[in-house]
Amino acid sequence: MANRTDPAAKSIRGTNPQNLVEKIVRSKIYQNTYWKEQCFGLTAETLVDKAMELDHIGGTYGGNRKPTPFMCLVMKMLQIQPEKDIVVEFIKNDDYKYVRVLGAFYLRLTGIDSDIYRYLEPLYNDYRKVRRKSPDGNFMLTHVDEVIDELLTRDYSCDIALPRIKKRWTLESLGVLDARKSVLEDDFEEEEEKDEMEQDGLEEEVAHEKDYYRARSPARERERDWRRDSHRHRDWDYDRDRDYDRERGRGRDRERDRDRDRDRDRDRYRLREEKEYGYERERDREREGRERDRRDRERGRRRSHSRSRSRERKRHGRSSMSPRRHEAEDGNAPEESKKKGKKEKKEKKDDGTDHPDPEIAEANRIRASLGLKPLKL
Amino acid sequence: MIEVVLNDRLGKKVRVKCNDDDTIGDLKKLVAAQTGTRADKIRIQKWYTVYKDHITLKITRSTTEDMGFEYAEVHYSSIYELGRDYG
Numbered sequence: 001m002a003n004r005t006d007p008a009a010k011s012i013r014g015t016n017p018q019n020l021v022e023k024i025v026r027s028k029i030y031q032n033t034y035w036k037e038q039c040f041g042l043t044a045e046t047l048v049d050k051a052m053e054l055d056h057i058g059g060t061y062g063g064n065r066k067p068t069p070f071m072c073l074v075m076k077m078l079q080i081q082p083e084k085d086i087v088v089e090f091i092k093n094d095d096y097k098y099v100r101v102l103g104a105f106y107l108r109l110t111g112i113d114s115d116i117y118r119y120l121e122p123l124y125n126d127y128r129k130v131r132r133k134s135p136d137g138n139f140m141l142t143h144v145d146e147v148i149d150e151l152l153t154r155d156y157s158c159d160i161a162l163p164r165i166k167k168r169w170t171l172e173s174l175g176v177l178d179a180r181k182s183v184l185e186d187d188f189e190e191e192e193e194k195d196e197m198e199q200d201g202l203e204e205e206v207a208h209e210k211d212y213y214r215a216r217s218p219a220r221e222r223e224r225d226w227r228r229d230s231h232r233h234r235d236w237d238y239d240r241d242r243d244y245d246r247e248r249g250r251g252r253d254r255e256r257d258r259d260r261d262r263d264r265d266r267d268r269y270r271l272r273e274e275k276e277y278g279y280e281r282e283r284d285r286e287r288e289g290r291e292r293d294r295r296d297r298e299r300g301r302r303r304s305h306s307r308s309r310s311r312e313r314k315r316h317g318r319s320s321m322s323p324r325r326h327e328a329e330d331g332n333a334p335e336e337s338k339k340k341g342k343k344e345k346k347e348k349k350d351d352g353t354d355h356p357d358p359e360i361a362e363a364n365r366i367r368a369s370l371g372l373k374p375l376k377l
Numbered sequence: 378m379i380e381v382v383l384n385d386r387l388g389k390k391v392r393v394k395c396n397d398d399d400t401i402g403d404l405k406k407l408v409a410a411q412t413g414t415r416a417d418k419i420r421i422q423k424w425y426t427v428y429k430d431h432i433t434l435k436i437t438r439s440t441t442e443d444m445g446f447e448y449a450e451v452h453y454s455s456i457y458e459l460g461r462d463y464g
Binding site: 063064135136359360363366367369370372373375376377 | 378394395396398399403406407410411417420427429430
């Protein structure tokens with residue numbers, strides 16, 4: 001029958017291979033029309049044809065939790081259990097990226113740990129775009145290497161629980177795998193040398209205060225692009241914001257050193273006017289670095305995602321610490337106090353989180369965090 | 378502001394305050410915040426009418442005035458019955 005596993009198939013992890021997909025998702029797949037029409041009597045060869053027709057990946061979507069064709073094909077592969085060579089062929093093929101992702105997914109479900117790392121890590125170099133169906137039915141953009149990273153680091157993907165595999169460093173310490181060598185390592189070393197040279201060039205531009213920020217950011221944006229491509233280190237936690245990672249990575253320490261050198265010269269004169277010398281200098285350098293990052297981030301995004309207008313205004317107020325503020329300090333003082341007054345009034349109106357009734361305030365706080373308007377009373 | 382009661386027939390009963398122009402999708406998010414399930418795993422229905430995400434509560438209210446509670450099959454995605462206790 002269509003839903004029975006091939007009797008010659010091996011059991012995976014002690015159970016019917018189809019049981020890797022949990023019961024409810026499995027029944028959704030069996031009831032799906034794509035499964036019934038297209039996946040009947042598929043063999044390894046005809047499966048390749050179907051896989052080439054794929055144009056998106058994804059798990060279940062919509063109110064009814066409808067499975068995507070990708071999932072149906074994964075299920076079919078679990079049912080017929082193609083040979084490892086065939087799966088490796090799927091992964092090695094370069095023309096059809098969805099076939100590649102399908103093979104990678106199947107290998108992740110059924111392969112042994114060392115095989116998984118060995119075959120999936122080369123796919124990190126594939127930067128092609130991939131369409132992904134999100135659970136609410138819309139499409140999202142992602143990339144092949146992002147999908148592979150998800151397979152290797154998460155334990156749930158496309159509504160299928162991925163079996164546990166050993167961590168990479170465990171396998172390295174066992175001697176089964178070699179230490180990870182990134183393909184971009186050579187590029188990265190070249191970049192480090194380039195950075196050293198850049199550093200000398202940039203320090204000359206510091207003299208002009210007005211042009212300081214403008215001159216710095218194009219170079220910084222360029223560096224940011226380089227760093228983005230080279231810092232594809234697997235052990236990072238991609239949950240965190242990507243920009244934040246970019247700033248916080250290896251490059252950041254180097255930059256801070258460079259900034260510190262530059263700042264020490266520039267700020268020595270300015271800061272002595274306002275505050276005490278030694279302790280404050282450290283703090284301001286830190287804050288400046290952070291604010292510059294924040295400013296850069298804002299610049300890059302050009303849109304503040306914070307709903308509260310007050311938070312935005314505060315952000316601008318603080319981040320004008322550097323050159324601009326020191327020039328126009330007197331004019332800013334009355335403006336800032338006016339802004340503060342407006343800020344407090346806006347908070348009362350917008351969020352409703354300071355409603356006298358604590359229950360309603362709590363509900364409004366939850367709504368604000370979800371992006372909904374406050375309760376109408 | 379209305380208060381909606383949702384019951385998953387397995388012991389979770391949840392009262393959620395919301396506006397009547399909130400959609401079912403928003404309601405799912407609020408329920409998820411309160412119960413801890415993921416919002417996209419929640420299915421909200423009244424008897425066998427499954428409500429889609431874009432429907433507003435005002436509409437569900439007007440079309441289902443007299444339906445009482447009925448048993449609903451619970452799958453892995455939590456199914457909540459909309460109660461009639463509109464505050």
